[in-house]
Amino acid sequence: MSRLLAGILVLGVVLAVIVGSQMGSNETATPTVTPLELNIYSARHYDTDLALYDKFTEETGIAINLIEGDSDELIARIEREGAQSPADLLITVDAGRLWRAEEKGLFQAVVSETLETRIPEHLRHPDGLWFGLSKxxxxxxxxxxxxxxxxxxxxxxxxxxxxxxxxxxxxxxxxxxxxxxxxxxxxxxxxxxxxxxxxxxxxxxxxxxxxxxxxxxxxxxxxxxxxxxxxxxxxxxxxxxxxxxxxxxxxxxxxxxxxxxxxxHVNIGGAGVLVHAPNRANAVRFIEFLTSDWAQRAFSEQNHEYAVVPGVEIDTPLNAFTFREDALNASALGxxxxxxxxxxxxxxxx
Missing domain, CATH: 3.40.190.10 (Periplasmic binding protein-like II)
Structure with missing residues (x-):
């Protein structure tokens, strides 16, 4: 083998090693970026909720992809999609429907100081599988x-x-x-x-x-x-x-x-983070946003629901009525x- 050919072969090996090393280094160094999106399956069909989605996107830059439907239909769809489901969050009305999703193993537990502080204990799942957002x-x-x-x-x-x-x-x-x-x-x-x-x-x-x-x-x-x-x-x-x-x-x-x-007797509209949620952090952030005073007032003043967060001042015809509510944990309803x-x-x- 000539010296020229041998030199070319050695140079090729060296370059291959350098390039491969750089590629591996780049792949390792690339940070994981959380996508600025959130996929919601919702059984609530209120204009109030659209305003909440817009406000959240405005504040966070996180775009919301929404699929609406009947509660049982959405639960069945999430079940069919399995691990490939794009859904991050299920929002529905009534603790009984949240229980139906819970029984099928569709929710994952969430630990959030904000949610545990803002939402009374009887209006959220004991293990953090779902949270009441309006009542x-x-x-x-x-x-x-x-x-x-x-x-x-x-x-x-x-x-x-x-x-x-x-x-x-x-x-x-x-x-x-x-x-x-x-x-x-x-x-x-x-x-x-x-x-x-x-x-x-x-x-x-x-x-x-x-x-x-x-x-x-x-x-x-x-x-x-x-x-x-x-x-x-x-x-x-x-x-x-x-x-x-x-x-x-x-x-x-x-x-x-x-x-x-x-x-x-009181019941809730609520949400749970789904077990295969691809954007889990965004889902938790959105639930926390829904406990803000602004969001709680929107539930109450625009859809005549009651705020779950104590002490939020609202303006609604229902203010004329004061009452003591049943403190039974909503999980019993399911x-x-x-x-x-x-x-x-x-x-x-x-």
């Missing part, structure tokens, strides 16, 4: 023109034969009713909960139907005298720009039940859901 009370309403019915201070009173033929309700499959019965199971036991459900069924003025707004309208129109509704539905009617809606709100009175007992379904079935609450 609503499930209250009794009655027809104002007919006057306040006798014995109507507690949820238990709805089962009293005094109210036979006076109550209209929505379906037992509705998550709000399931959660109320789940709370009843936790407080009073299965037997008393079933007796209550049977008593309410015996007092129906009609077959269960409609939604909360429809039942408020039915009470206002005198089709029945008593019903249950979440406070934010009443708040929307009270604060509506439509005169007809305000007329409906004016035709009903509100009872916040169990003020001498466990307190009025844990007792299967038994609530069975009780409703046995009671004939369709």
């Amino acid at each position: 609503r009370a499930r209250i009794i309403i009655y027809n104002k023109a007919k006057g306040r019915p006798e014995k109507l201070e507690t949820y238990a009173d709805l089962a009293d034969p005094l109210h036979k033929g006076e109550i209209c309700m929505r379906s037992s499959s509705n998550i709000y009713n399931l959660s109320l019965l789940a709370a009843t199971i936790e407080h009073r036991g299965t037997e008393e909960a079933e007796n209550w459900a049977k008593g309410v069924v015996a007092n129906f003025a009609r077959e269960p139907q409609g939604n909360d707004t429809g039942n408020i309208q039915a009470v206002a129109a005198g089709e029945c005298r008593i019903s249950l509704a979440n406070t934010y539905y009443v708040g929307r009617l009270m604060g509506s720009g439509n005169a007809g809606d305000r007329t409906v709100a004016d035709a009903v009175e509100l009872v916040f039940p169990d003020q001498e007992g466990n307190g009025t 844990r007792n859901q299967p038994e609530a379904v069975r009780i409703f079935d046995r009671a004939g609450w369709k």
